[in-house]
Amino acid sequence: MHYPLTSWVGGALAGWSPETLAGVITVTAAVKILVSMLWLGVIGYSVTMSVAWHRFLGVLNVYARRELDGSAALGAAAPMLVAGKLFDIRDIDDLDEDATFGVGKIEEFGWKSLLDFASCTECGRCQDLCPAWNTGKPLSPKLFTLALRDHAAGRDHSADVASALSSSGAAGSDSASEGLVGLVINPDTLWSCTTCGACVDQCPVDIEHVDHILDLRRHEVMVASDFPEEFNSLFANLETKGNPWGLPARDRMDWAKGLDFSVPVLGKDLASAEEVDTLLWVGCAGAFDEKAKRTTAAVAELLHLAGVKFAVLGQAETCCGDAARRAGNEATYQGLAVENIETFAEYGVKQIVATCAHCLNALSREYSQLGGAYRVEHHTQVLNRLIRAGQLNLVEPPEQEKVQITYHDPCYLGRHNQEFDAPRELLAGLGEADLVEMEHHAATSLCCGGGGARMWTEEKLGTRINSARMDEAVATGAATVATACPYCAIMLSDAGAARDEAPQVTDVAHLVLAGVKRGLDSAQPRKDEQA
């Protein structure tokens, strides 16, 4: 056999005696072995060289995911453990005086968190999709993980990590703070997170960044009382009024004024949810924000037109608690959640439809941690089902009225709850060819900036996340941005208002209602035909 590319090597060795060749082989093998041993020694010494370590730890980390069924650490936040036991607001009398909440020092992190930090491959996929990082905030999920990795190992940062941290403004400071936040993690880094979950979704070794952010936030809120000023009024409003706006509960049915049918209220018009098909969960935005109130009315009208029997809770609704939980205030969240769970139990609620992606997530994924289990659907899923079953008839607009639409996936409907198709199918029913996708859509959708309780704080660093998202929408040339969450609608409308020209932001429900009404109007016989 003739090897044209490498035979010259053999040619160079031709004529060497077998003893010499054996000696060369031995030396080569010895060098190889020594280099490998030396390299393993270097890796063993450099415990923070996760570029090397992830090859061993990555497999373990994927296996050790938080969710036993192997799904991503998205949707429900990790429950809070106090001294190894699940924290439940109903049992606080049993709590130890010295109990600590969240994580204030590196030793308070669980083993899975430390494994996460040590497994980072430093690939940066998390950072590439982070809405905060890409708008100039000092939050890079990668740098956050590496900073904690180095601190956990008791080592100084390597030169490149140190310079990346300081140039992005994410470096900790040698302040009097003894806690992680301040010393290792800059507060701006911690509070910039919108909990969109893109980092968790993208990570090749399944690091669960959002869990660690929440661990730190829980400590800052529940122990250190050190959090963005705006949360003072958020927490006060949630605790005294049961909604983030601080508006009176008696206004929760205002959205229903102007409907030409009456909406039954549990406790007033009927005694049990078993008398209806489903509970329509209005949510705080759906009750108090003008735009979202119109969405609630649209969804109610669609359910009514479809012949679905539904009821609402009216004043008995209190905030789902998502904003409190994402801000780190587990106590306030549980107080609200427990109140809702008791209300649901009182009326026998089992089936719920929600119009807000955050409410959907809390009710369907998180309330089970406190004993409340319900079948919860998003309104886009319900409408999709009704159209397929023929209970609603969607009619496309006439050609000259068709406009290009783009769809913004809400993080808490899309990435956290894996629902990308139902809203798109609804939009497709309005004219298939007119749906155009933004650069970042579906699983890589770019957050509107409202999650992680950021809706209730001012964005003071970098550029605005909602503007960045609106830029992507404008780049598609669409005249309408459809979305499926009131937070997204508010954030994107605000971004649109700041521009001279911007696409209209509307909830999918309004487009569907227009399509259904078009169908009803065309079903009426025209007067001139009868003559």
Next chain:
Amino acid sequence: MKILVCVKYVPDATDEVSFEEDQTLARTGGSGRLSELDEYAVEQALQLRAELADATVTVLTVGSDDAEIALRKALQMGANDAVLVTDPAIAGSDVFGTATVLASAARSVGEVGLVMCGMSSTDAGIGVLPALLADALGWPLLSQAAALTVDGQSLQIDRVDETGSRTIIAGLPAVVSVTDQSGEPRYPSFKDVLAAKKKQVTKMALADLGVSPDSVGLAAARVEVIATVRNPDRAAGRVIVDDNGSSVDEIVKFLVDATK
């Protein structure tokens, strides 16, 4: 030194309120809160406690059993203990009656070196109580403090108003009222909330204070409420749309008619 903070349990500002036939407030159970302006007083008391050696903060209120909710909030913020004076005979008291009861309670608590109040309540908003309280106790009043410090037996406040800022000094014991310019009240951490559950709330009745029921209550009130009238709901204003100056005449007509 004991710092005594007088607080009030008030209806929430956006709640529906109604009045009984005798013009007293119809108190619906459990939906009120610690008056927001009193939170500033509690905050200043806590800051003062941190600066002084051996100081404690006691919170005092007069009201129904529900008023304990206001005391709980103050305890969560960090007050050491609380006193609730509750007695059916006090119902319907005016500010003079309240001041009498608070002054007796302050004397009863004992060893009080400083009494602190908010600048007024958020429901009645009369703002006179700190003065009446100081008069009843025979102590100096330093009102509308934006900042305060205690140095030994002397108290100094800064009062800031539209004319400027002035510094006022008095000797202890004294009464101070604190404005909402004095610094944001703290948000109790969950640990503080847990700790507050164990703090003591002492209940007292008029008999414990040695105050005669004849000197308080609706019958003894020196202020008489004659009528309570609801403000009319805000009507939508009139919108005049301008088309190249067409609105000028309409606006002038509107202004002329309004002054007739």
